[in-house]
Amino acid sequence: MKLDSKIPKGELAEKWTKYRGTMNLVAPNNKRRIEIIVVGTGLAGASAAATLGELGYKVKAFTFHDSPRRAHSIAAQGGINAAKNYQNDGDSVYRLFYDTVKGGDYRSREANVHRLAEVSRNIIDQCVAQAVPFAREYGGLLANRSFGGVQVSRTFYARGQTGQQLLLGAYQALSRQISRGSVTMYNRHEMLDLVKIDGKARGIIARNLLTGEIEKHAAHCVVLATGGYGNVFYLSTNAMGSNVTAAWRAVSKGALMANPCYTQIHPTCIPVSGEYQSKLTLMSESLRNDGRVWVPKKKEDVMAIREGRKNGNDIAEDDRDYYLERRYPAFGNLVPRDVASRAAKTACDEGHGVNSTGLAVFLDFASAIERYGKSEAHSQGIENASSAKIKELGEAVVEAKYGNLFEMYEKITGENPYKMPMKIYPAVHYTMGGLWVDYNLETNVPGLFALGECNFSDHGANRLGASALMQGLADGYFVIPYTIGQFLSKEIRTPQIDHNDPAFNHAAKETEARIDKLLGVKGNQSVESFHRRLGKIMWEYCGMARNKEGLEKGRKMIQDLRKEFWGDVFVPGTSKEFNPELEKALRVADFLEMGELMIVDAHDRNESCGGHFRTEYRSAEGEAERNDEDYKYVAAWAWINDGDPVLHKEELEFNNIELKTRSYK
Amino acid sequence: MKLKLKVWRQKNAKDKGQFELFDIEASEHMSFLEMMDVLNEQLIEKKKEPVAFEHDCREGICGACSMVINGQPHGPQQGTTTCQLHMRHFKDGDTIAVEPWRAKAFPIIKDLVVDRSAFDHIIQAGGFVSVNTGQAQDGNAIPIEKTQASKAFDAAACIGCGACVAACPNASAMLFTAAKIAHLGLMPQGKIEENQRVLSMVKKMDDEGFGKCSNTGACEVECPKEISIANIARMNRKYMAATLASDKK
Amino acid sequence: MSLTGLFLISFLLIHLLGNLALLKPDGGVAFNLYTEFMSNNPLIQLVSKLLYFSILLHAIQGIIIYFSNRSAKGQRYAVKTSKNTSFASRNMALLGTLILAFIFLHMGDFWYNLKFNPESIPMVTIDGVQYKDAYHKVVTSFSNPLIVGAYLIGVLTLGLHLWHGFQSAFQTLGLNHSKYTPIIQSTGRIFSVLITIGFAMIPAIIFFKNM
Structure with a gap:
């Protein structure tokens, strides 16, 4: 299969503008007849469904949640990037483009990323118009902060709840279309299969989660915006319900999964506290603006802390190793996520971890509190302020900036982060890989589109902070509404798709059979226990550091686990009722295949890049070593049941950026 | 810590529903929902139907979790969702009653799950x-x-x-x-x-x-x-x- | 609710101030003159009609809301908590019903007899003019410990109703401001305490004076 990325000709900066101006359109009278299914109503899905509804298409939107407002986009904390240059610090579309390609370790498509940087500015405008309450300066203008991997301040934010506010904006825009009747909303519906007619995506099979009914929904095309697959690791910062099923069903119908091994491990999460743990909680990257990461230099200090005889504050300044500042003086604590995570792992592997499990490092705000306290004392005209006063003033500033994050930390750990340094450790957070899409965001299955985290397109091997929100909204508000016309303009003569077409009946039968098979196993182990075991295998062999032997072992283990699952899983209840365990079982079944594909991809990629770190490929200093000669491609995999996945390559071309070893030193 | 749980069980909107009692062993570092996970694991082990409850992000922002704990929505800790409520706010030997949101406009779907x-x-x-x-x-x-x-x-x-x-x-x-x-x-x-x-x-x-x-x-x-x-x-x-x-x- | 409530609150203040005449040690002269004025002044008559109407409206609305709210809630919680609401705010309907019953008792005892059963009220002469001796009637009633008890309960109920009702009326009318609401709230509390003490004081003092 030849993968055609359909990148328009011309100068990089002109591509999108020119393409947009010459794209095929669908006339309003035809739009009214054309149906579009949007699966997933997070940032990408809700913004797409709303915008397509505004344009006049007949949209059917699906979410497995009880309301679109619960999508996991809501949990994004830190912010959204945009090349507005409001801070006059030298930002530009090109710089955002450059930072993103570099941050992604040169494994993304130039043209896609440039388009993303271009429309980033429109996103902010759009969200402001929707009354998203972004943080503002005293003069009333929008405020910015910095995120990892960049040297400008381009991140827009709404306290520590930016994702929530942006999602509510999109949800409200979607609600408006629902009330106008242009979007029909299907809550508590989970997509369980893709239906193709004559090779084109023409609908989905969905399970009504309340009644268990298997429903057939037809449309002229299908848009997937179903998020990432980080939950394959069991423990991640993803929501409990986040899953790969919709995307994986598409893969089983011939869509290609691109770069599945690129997983983002976020450096600042609350460490695991016990076996019962169900998920990990992220502490926003924005904390690294002011927090300093360190571990004790001396092993005896480490032991004292682990045994509770000392705490972080007891360690003298000279006995601390601010390892990020030491290793990466240019970016310091604001190195990209993959770099920061690996550095934390290295520190812990060397025996410097600071909690009982040995898997935690300090994130310390003491010096920020002092710095802010002094500046606040100065601006309040307090001379010779006491250190207690400075601390008090500084804590107030820190509270204003990160109050809700500090509160969340205290709720979970029971420790006060204003007084004691936080303990953090990396955790799975985002998956850069996803369904392969071309420049139109269309997969290799005609009429099937993928947006947001669900596709692979913009972040290469590592995503920069505050770029997920940007990509989700870019795809939904400003890309798909145009590019979908490239497909639909050829469909204006296609009558309404009949959901009683044999293809639908066949797919529905298959889905029912799959469910019956799961319920019929009647084994002895819970779905949860399989998921936990899968997560452990993935983390151990395909986590922050990978190697050939481990990956081979891991693959075998997953294959065995999958067999065991289908032979011994116990799913209570029946199919024709509200049955959360069955929902989970269907998702875990797909994770068990996806996990294997991730391992296959990681095994195949003999280099280290971004979130994919192969221990065999590193420099003397322990930094990742890319192999541009052999691996400058997108690995798009076709899944073969009970066989080896088949690799299709899309070579990446870099005409505007010079490929360099990524350095943040 | 050992706890007694009184959990509201209701098959569907039409069922009358009643409390079911469980003994459970929890750690104080667990979140309330993780304690419920442990309960469900135990039920599944005994081939019984687990308690249906809603949850998703487990970091206090998606708004899915919805339990009335000892008469208080989201439990005793102020400004906290059920998913962020930790067991350290309870004492060993406590009896904890868990009920669904009650309102006509939020009909019960099953157990602790309501339609919002x-x-x-x-x-x-x-x-x-x-x-x-x-x-x-x-x-x-x-x-x-x-x-x-x-x-x-x-x-x-x-x-x-x-x-x-x-x-x-x-x-x-x-x-x-x-x-x-x-x-x-x-x-x-x-x-x-x-x-x-x-x-x-x-x-x-x-x-x-x-x-x-x-x-x-x-x-x-x-x-x-x-x-x-x-x-x-x-x-x-x-x-x-x-x-x-x-x-x- | 809020408008009628506030009107009734303003009435309570006037009513209390007028009734304080009962405590004037002049053998009831001031109170009887006050009663005469209240019974015959056409403006007061008009206002009193408005008052009866307000009480009725307030009560009927309250009852309707109570039942519609009950049905909106549906099944109640098995475990009740008092941690998130005040006693008064939870029981406004109950308190209101008790107050309504008290109003009937109170009206039946005084207003009904004054208006429809004049024979039961002796006459008194002040400055050569004959007046109904309402004062005498009050003193007689307040010598009965049962009646005094009922009054004390009634007044306490009223106080609790006001404890929530006063500030609640402002909230309903949309007046809530970080600067002024604390003032409204404390005014409401002081007002309900004063009204309770004021109205409780009258039967209590008269009762003990005549013991």
Whole structure:
């Protein structure tokens, strides 16, 4: 299969503008007849469904949640990037483009990323118009902060709840279309299969989660915006319900999964506290603006802390190793996520971890509190302020900036982060890989589109902070509404798709059979226990550091686990009722295949890049070593049941950026 | 720690439902939902049906979790959702009663799961700014006073969990509705259609079967995002003004 | 509710101030003159009609809201908590019903007899003019410990109703401001305490004076 990325000709900066101006359109009278299914109503899905509804298409939107407002986009904390240059610090579309390609370790498509940087500015405008309450300066203008991997301040934010506010904006825009009747909303519906007619995506099979009914929904095309697959690791910062099923069903119908091994491990999460743990909680990257990461230099200090005889504050300044500042003086604590995570792992592997499990490092705000306290004392005209006063003033500033994050930390750990340094450790957070899409965001299955985290397109091997929100909204508000016309303009003569077409009946039968098979196993182990075991295998062999032997072992283990699952899983209840365990079982079944594909991809990629770190490929200093000669491609995999996945390559071309070893030193 | 759990079990909306008692061993570092996970694992091990409850993000922002714990929505800790409530707030030997949100407008689906679509309907009635994609001017074209934006944010922090309705002896949705009206009305972009918005959202709220506000203030106390009932007063004010200003006879 | 409530609150203040005449040690002269004025002044008559109407409206609305709210709530919680609401705010309907019953008792005892059963009220002469001796009637009633007890309960109920009702009315009318609401709330509390003490004081003092 030849993968055609359909990148328009011309100068990089002109591509999108020119393409947009010459794209095929669908006339309003035809739009009214054309149906579009949007699966997933997070940032990408809700913004797409709303915008397509505004344009006049007949949209059917699906979410497995009880309301679109619960999508996991809501949990994004830190912010959204945009090349507005409001801070006059030298930002530009090109710089955002450059930072993103570099941050992604040169494994993304130039043209896609440039388009993303271009429309980033429109996103902010759009969200402001929707009354998203972004943080503002005293003069009333929008405020910015910095995120990892960049040297400008381009991140827009709404306290520590930016994702929530942006999602509510999109949800409200979607609600408006629902009330106008242009979007029909299907809550508590989970997509369980893709239906193709004559090779084109023409609908989905969905399970009504309340009644268990298997429903057939037809449309002229299908848009997937179903998020990432980080939950394959069991423990991640993803929501409990986040899953790969919709995307994986598409893969089983011939869509290609691109770069599945690129997983983002976020450096600042609350460490695991016990076996019962169900998920990990992220502490926003924005904390690294002011927090300093360190571990004790001396092993005896480490032991004292682990045994509770000392705490972080007891360690003298000279006995601390601010390892990020030491290793990466240019970016310091604001190195990209993959770099920061690996550095934390290295520190812990060397025996410097600071909690009982040995898997935690300090994130310390003491010096920020002092710095802010002094500046606040100065601006309040307090001379010779006491250190207690400075601390008090500084804590107030820190509270204003990160109050809700500090509160969340205290709720979970029971420790006060204003007084004691936080303990953090990396955790799975985002998956850069996803369904392969071309420049139109269309997969290799005609009429099937993928947006947001669900596709692979913009972040290469590592995503920069505050770029997920940007990509989700870019795809939904400003890309798909145009590019979908490239497909639909050829469909204006296609009558309404009949959901009683044999293809639908066949797919529905298959889905029912799959469910019956799961319920019929009647084994002895819970779905949860399989998921936990899968997560452990993935983390151990395909986590922050990978190697050939481990990956081979891991693959075998997953294959065995999958067999065991289908032979011994116990799913209570029946199919024709509200049955959360069955929902989970269907998702875990797909994770068990996806996990294997991730391992296959990681095994195949003999280099280290971004979130994919192969221990065999590193420099003397322990930094990742890319192999541009052999691996400058997108690995798009076709899944073969009970066989080896088949690799299709899309070579990446870099005409505007010079490929360099990524350095943040 | 050893606990006794009294959990509401109800097969579906029509079933009468009753409490079921469980003994459970928990760690104080667990979140309340992780304790419920342990319970469900035990039930599944015994081939019994697990307790259905809603949850998703488990970091206090998606608004899915919904349990009334010892009579209080989201339990005893203020400003905290059930998923962020940790067992260290309970004592060894405690008996904990867990019930679903109770309100006619939130019918029970199963066990602790209720149907909160009524909230979506209220938002659909006008909880938005009528602006299409692509119609926006530059983000900095209209400066907004920092404190004003911050007030709007306080109201916009609502996670739509429904604890306000659950806590209210009248099952009133005033805090939810008022928070959205305040968020949008305090921003210049949302100000323009505020009169129409407040009339139609309030009407929808009443049509959905929520009760009337009697200012008990329970909603404000139990709101995990600590949204103030000053927003309700604001809505009342705007509602009166909009009614008087309306051209409708 | 809020408008009628506030009107009734203003009435309570006037009513209390007028009734304080009962405590003037002049053998009831001031109170009897006050009663005469209240019974015959046409403006007061008009206002009193408005008052009766307000009480009725307030009660009927309250009852309707109570039942519609009950049905909106549906099934109640098995475990009740008092952690998120005040006693008064939870029980406004109950308190209101008790107050209504008290009003009937109170009206039946005084107003009904004054208006429809004049024979039961002796006459008294002040400055050569004959007046109904309402004062005498009050003193007689308040010598009965049962009646005094009922009054004390009634007044306490009223106080609790006001404890929530006063500030609640402002909230309903949309007046809530971080600066002024605390003032409204404390005013409401002081007002309900004063009204309770004021109205409780009258039967209590008269009762003990005549013991």
